[in-house]
Structure formats: C-alpha cells, structure tokens
Amino acid sequence: MPPTSFYRRPAFLATAAYALVWLGVILDLMAFDQLPVWARLIALIPGLIISGVWVQWSRRQSPITLAIVASIAYVPWWAGLVVFAEWLAWDSLRVSVAQLGLAGAYVTGLLWVIWGLERAAQHYEGLRTQKREQAGESRYEPAQVVRETEAEKPVTNPLDPAAWYYGRRSRKLNQSITALLTYSLAFSILMMLATQLGGCSEIYEMPAGGGEQKQIAQTVKIQKVIKKKFVINPFSSIIFSPPPIDEVKLQLQEVTAHLYAVGYGQGEGAGFAGGTNRGKVRFIRLEYAGGDWDQDFGVGADFNMLSEYGIRTKQKINSETESRSISQLRNFPIGKSPPFVYMTGQRSISITESERKILREYLLDKHGMIFCDNGGSRHFHNQFLELMNRVLEGKIEPVAVPLDDPIHSIPFKIPFLPYVAPHGGKEALGWKVDGRWVAYYSPGDIADAWSDGHAGVKTEIWEYCFQLGTNVIFYAHVEYNKWLDARAKK
Numbered sequence: 001m002p003p004t005s006f007y008r009r010p011a012f013l014a015t016a017a018y019a020l021v022w023l024g025v026i027l028d029l030m031a032f033d034q035l036p037v038w039a040r041l042i043a044l045i046p047g048l049i050i051s052g053v054w055v056q057w058s059r060r061q062s063p064i065t066l067a068i069v070a071s072i073a074y075v076p077w078w079a080g081l082v083v084f085a086e087w088l089a090w091d092s093l094r095v096s097v098a099q100l101g102l103a104g105a106y107v108t109g110l111l112w113v114i115w116g117l118e119r120a121a122q123h124y125e126g127l128r129t130q131k132r133e134q135a136g137e138s139r140y141e142p143a144q145v146v147r148e149t150e151a152e153k154p155v156t157n158p159l160d161p162a163a164w165y166y167g168r169r170s171r172k173l174n175q176s177i178t179a180l181l182t183y184s185l186a187f188s189i190l191m192m193l194a195t196q197l198g199g200c201s202e203i204y205e206m207p208a209g210g211g212e213q214k215q216i217a218q219t220v221k222i223q224k225v226i227k228k229k230f231v232i233n234p235f236s237s238i239i240f241s242p243p244p245i246d247e248v249k250l251q252l253q254e255v256t257a258h259l260y261a262v263g264y265g266q267g268e269g270a271g272f273a274g275g276t277n278r279g280k281v282r283f284i285r286l287e288y289a290g291g292d293w294d295q296d297f298g299v300g301a302d303f304n305m306l307s308e309y310g311i312r313t314k315q316k317i318n319s320e321t322e323s324r325s326i327s328q329l330r331n332f333p334i335g336k337s338p339p340f341v342y343m344t345g346q347r348s349i350s351i352t353e354s355e356r357k358i359l360r361e362y363l364l365d366k367h368g369m370i371f372c373d374n375g376g377s378r379h380f381h382n383q384f385l386e387l388m389n390r391v392l393e394g395k396i397e398p399v400a401v402p403l404d405d406p407i408h409s410i411p412f413k414i415p416f417l418p419y420v421a422p423h424g425g426k427e428a429l430g431w432k433v434d435g436r437w438v439a440y441y442s443p444g445d446i447a448d449a450w451s452d453g454h455a456g457v458k459t460e461i462w463e464y465c466f467q468l469g470t471n472v473i474f475y476a477h478v479e480y481n482k483w484l485d486a487r488a489k490k
Helices: 003-007 010-032 037-058 063-087 091-135 142-152 171-197 301-313 327-331 353-365 378-391 446-450 459-489
Strands: 218-226 248-256 284-287 322-325 341-345 370-374 429-433 436-442
Touching: 010 037, 010 063, 037 063, 063 091, 091 171, 301 446, 301 459, 322 327, 327 353, 353 378, 353 436, 370 378, 370 459, 436 459, 446 459
Parallel strands: 284 322, 284 341, 341 370, 370 436
Antiparallel strands: 218 248, 429 436
C-alpha cells in the first residue's frame, strides 16, 4: 500500500484526531490542572484501546514496525496508569509509576539511539565500501580510504563514525559515548521541564472549603447532681451517720462547641479556599540520615494526631500517615507542596549540602513549615537548632513562641505549653521569616502524649498536646492558603 494512501485511512485519521485530545488532557495534567481526575481518566481510556489495536495490527507487519508502534503505545499506557493511581488517591503509587515510567522511557529512547547509530554507521561504511570497490581497491583497507576521504574533505556528520571530532582511534566507541552523553543531557532537560510543569511530581492539595481563623468557642456546663435521700428510724439501735439530706455536687464539664467552620476563606464546609474537592490534610513525617527519624513511626502517635485533627476541625484527612525523604520534597512543585512536614527523634540529624538547599527551598520558596518535636534528648535539641542554623544560613535566630501567638491560640487557646518531658526546655521555639513561622519546635515530646496510652500523663496534658498539634497543623495550612491567595492576585 503506498504511504500516501495509508495516511488517508480512517483508522489513521481517527487516531490523529484523538491524539490532539490526548495531548490536551496531558497538558492540563502537567500545567493547568483544571479537569477533575475522573474526566482525565475517561479521556485517556480510549488511548489505551487505540494503542492496543495498533499493536495488534503491527504484529502482522515487520519487526521494526512492531517496535515503533509498541514504543509509541508505551506513552499512553504510562500516562493512563499515572492518572488511574491519582483517581484512586494512591499518591505514593502514582509517584512510583511516574518515576518508573520515566526510567522506562529513558531506556526505550536509548535503545532507539543505539539502533539508529548502528544503522547509520552501516550505511556510511557501505558507501565507503562501494567507493573502494569502484576505485578497484581492497575492501579490507578501510583506514586508508578514511584517510583519503578526510584529506579531501573533513567529515562533520555526527552519524558517521569517520567524523573528524571522534578522533583517529576508537572512533566507534567515541561516537557511542558522545551519543550517550548527548541523549542523557537532552532527556534530563526534558525531564526537568516535565517535573516543573507537574507531570512526574507529587502534589499536595488541601481540602476545599472555608472558615474563619479564630478560636473555637468553649463553654462550661454545670451539672447538678442530687444524691439519694435517706429516711432513718431515730429509735433504731444501729449507729448511722447520714449525709446531708440534700447534698448537691457541682460537676464542671468543658464542652467544645463548633460555632463556625474551622478553615480559611470562602467555601462550603470546613476547609480552605485554596483547596480542591479531592484534597485532604496529610501528616508527612520527614526522613533524615544520622538518627532515628522513624522513632515510634507507625505505632499510633502520627495517625492519632491526624485523626484528632479531623475530628476537631471537621476537615477531610488522609486515610494514613506518610513519610518522605528530604530529597523527595523536591518532587512537590511550588503551589502544590505540603504546608508542613513533621520531624522527631532523639539522636543526630545529618544532611548533605544538597538536602540543605532542598529544605531551604521548601521553607522559603515553597512556603512550607517544619513541625519538630524533641523525642527524648538534649542532644536532639542541639542538633535541630544547628540544622535550622544551616538551612537558614545563620540569618534567623530562634525565639520563644509566646502563648498569645495565633499558633498557640487558634483554633484552641493553649493556657500553658504542654509536654511529657522537657528534653529541650519548657518553651516552644520558632523561626520566623517575613512574619511567618517557618519552623515550630516543641521541646517536650508531645508525640508520646498522642500515642496509645498517652505515656501515662494526665488527661489535661494529653488533651492540650492534641490541641497544640491541631493548632500547628492548622496554622501551617492557613498561612499556605494566604500565600496562594497572594500569588493568585499577582
């Protein structure tokens, strides 16, 4: 069949038309994020079917046709799996599929580069062989012919191993190394562009809604308890000391009344104006080297705190807690990053220079916040202060966070700083940049109070520990929402 007639076939025209739709959906996924995830999934499903049909058709053609079609079909299947994981709200799986798919795309492209170079080398070597045969020379003297060719005119075609910049020895090897480095550089640039747009990056979305940034109203109910009345025979020989006939005991019970939606901005229900319908508050613990970042991780403290936050604010929360390495914070784009990450431990904190830059970018450029809790030692206290000094380059000094600060009074009024054990003192410390706390440090192991059993502390203490955790998480999300509003106005 002539090539022109093939391109006029209805199947090819229909595929080309759908490809435009597919590209539009991918562009929205990477840059605009306007379509709901279910709409993306529905729009991408036909691509899986169409690519499967073309693969079946190519199996009846030449092997090279099958390889080309299969390589092209790889892309819609990869994108479809990423969107399917997003639809299921499996963020970790979505990131893994995106990254593994990216690695597969790199290998696939590299194989095509190797194949193309080999075909090109055979082609140009065939031309030289033909030239030797026409000149009546031996076909086993390629070096002499190459020298004569170079003497006439230097070869500049990068597909030809005889190009002058590949040197005079190991030309084929030099060509392969050059092709590998060039391809890797080009692929890295495209990958960076894609991650900046959002295609392979992880996103954090706050729950949609609204509310007011003020204290939750708390009332005190007085419950009157009247004990039983006793009727006693005064002539009885039994000695009995009766209580007062109308003994009244007053029970004070503090009751929390949600008189407003806990959140920020205009919207229905408790949440944030900068959030989305699929957004949820997530609790992400930060992984670091040198110590015990995973102290009590998964035991109950993190999840208990997240659950209590959802109960107390009525906001949507994630179904499980998570952890990310410092390097993985780079995967979150600006405007879709976690408003806070949680740190704890009792040993050392060791970070590389690259991780220091990532943390600095997260706090300052991505408007994030570190919520740190001392898990058990004065050493960890010193380690965290040194970490913040490195990240902020010694320009911001820690200060005591006053009890009347919004982070200690909204949505709950904290009358005193609660702690299980004052490993790092009895005052919360904070680092403030441009009027915003970029780090909040609790010195007293409040995570122990979040855990099952509450470390044996009094009810009042673990209740205030949950309130403090709620306040810090809420503060981080409100400040993040304010920043999103400011960016939108610009």
